[in-house]
Amino acid sequence: MIAKEDRKVVVTGMGMITPIGNNVEQSWRNLLEEQSGIERITLFDTKGFSCKIAGQVKDETYHTDLPYSRGTYFGLAASKEALEDGNVINDADILDEMAVFLGNSGARTGLDEFSGEFKARNLKELTLRNLNSDRQFDKSRYSAAAETIAKEFKLYGGCYSITTACASGTQAIGMAYESIKAGENTVVLAGGCDAMITEIDLMGFCMLGAVTSEYNEKPSKGSRPFNKDRSGFVLGEGAGMLILEEKKHALDRKAKIYAEVVGFGNAISGYSILDTPPNGENLAQAMEIALAEAGINKKQIGYINAHGTSTRDNDSSESAAVTRVFGEDTMNIPISSTKASTGHLISGAGAIEAIFSIMALKDQCLPPTLNLEDIDGKCSLLHIHKPLKSTIDYAMSNSLGFGGSNASVIFRRAENEL
Structure with missing residues (x-):
């Protein structure tokens, strides 16, 4: 048994499906080519909605008659790519001991179909007996996505469903990392998935004033993180999944290693359900915890993938948090919001942004923030406007969730000998 202090955790496989690509390679390439996946919503009629745009997945293999929800489908697709990429999809011994840590929005993964039922029937008529029933009920359980992934790929090392809204994906990765460090697991499939482009969800976000309503005719301009005229976030959908593995185990099986996970921080804010404290103190706390665990100088962070939702209070609060942590070095650390x-994948956001951070380390190229034309004075950071070639060893990815969850994870570039 390797002592806890000696157990290192590496990333040996990745998979994703996003509004800008159906796999990691395509999504990463389109991100660096400054492509936008945000368009007019086609999943349902948006008449009566103030926001009519979202980042929809363009996967042509998706069919509505599949026996699981849209969000679960995305999780399965990303998981399959990650398991194939990690060269474990046919290794029964590894799969049998692999745990699943999945960030998701709980019952919301099945709301896409419930929306149709709500429209078709009088609310009083809705019962489990007439709701297309056990299949429909199974799709909308809080743990359905994680359990479906575990059953589909025969992963029997444990199944954990993390529901902390927009921080879910990052927390799933962080908790998986901690479980390997503690010796509880050796190989874990971790990440997040979501599909909240539904009538019910969009209605709620419109009522809250959280989504933009000003760019319906120019969808690609709608998400404007840190820009002075930002007016709300844009929903996205998809999934990101990573294989996390104890380093010696990975080396013994000669696995491809993308990066090492070196730090994870988690903190809670009691400030507001929707907003974070203006001074960013709780996100700052999560970043400080991650940095302390990584055991590195703050100056060694070469890139930050910001949560950067394009909402006014969130972006300024996150900017304050970054400044609070990095102080006089703030303007030396490149940052962007992908x-x-x-768009904002909610529970899937932290997972795909972790993968983008790892790809930045791998390719030594930092992705830009689109639509950053007039930076808000409250968001004065070293923003990336165009893809930036840079020599970096460490990347940080931040997530903030509705309800006050804050999470930060740090990755280290894989060494040559790995």
Whole structure:
């Protein structure tokens, strides 16, 4: 048994499906080519909605008659790619001991179909008996996505469903990392998935004033993180999944290693359900915890993938948090929000942004923030406007969730000998 302090955790496989690509390679390429996946919503009639745009997945293999929800389908697709990429999809011994840590929005993964039922029937007539029933009920359980992934790929090392809204994906990765460090698991499939482009969800976000309503005729301009005229986030959908593995185990099986997970921080804010404290103190706490665990100097962070939702209070609060943590070095650390390209995947956001951070380390190229034309003075950071070649060893990815969850994870570039 390797002592806890000696157990290192590496990333040996990745998979994703996003509004800008149906796999990691395509999504990463389109991100660097400054493509936007945000368009007019086609999944349902948006008449009566103030926001009519979203980042929809363009996967042509998706069919509505599949026996699981849209969000679960995305999780399965990303998981399959990650398991194939990690060269474990046919290794029964590894799969049998692999745990699943999945960030998701709980019952919302099945709301796409419930929306149709609500429209078709009088609310009083809705019962489990007439709701297309056990299949429909199974799709909308809080743990359905994680359990479906575990059953589909025969992963029997444990199944954990994390529901902390927009921080879910990052927390799933962080908790998986901690479980390997503690010796509880050796190989874990971790990440997040979501599909909240539904009538019910969009209605709620419109009522809250959280989504933009000003760019319905120019969808690609809708997500504008850190820009002075930002007016709300844009929903996205998809999934990101990573294989996390104890390093010696990965080396013994000669696995491809993308990066090492070196730090994870988690903190809660009691400030507001929707907003974070203006001074960013709780996200700052999560970043400080992650940095302390990584055991590195703050100056060694070469890139930050910001949560950057394009909402006014969130972006300024996150900017305050970054400044609070990095102080005089703030303007030396490049930062970007990839949500400007993908939209906000909610529970899947942290997972795809972790993968983008790892790809930045791998390719030594930092992705830009689209639509950053006039930076808000409250968001004065070293923003990336165009893809930036840079020599970096460490990347940080931040997530903030509705309800006050804050999470930060740090990755280290894989060494040559790996």
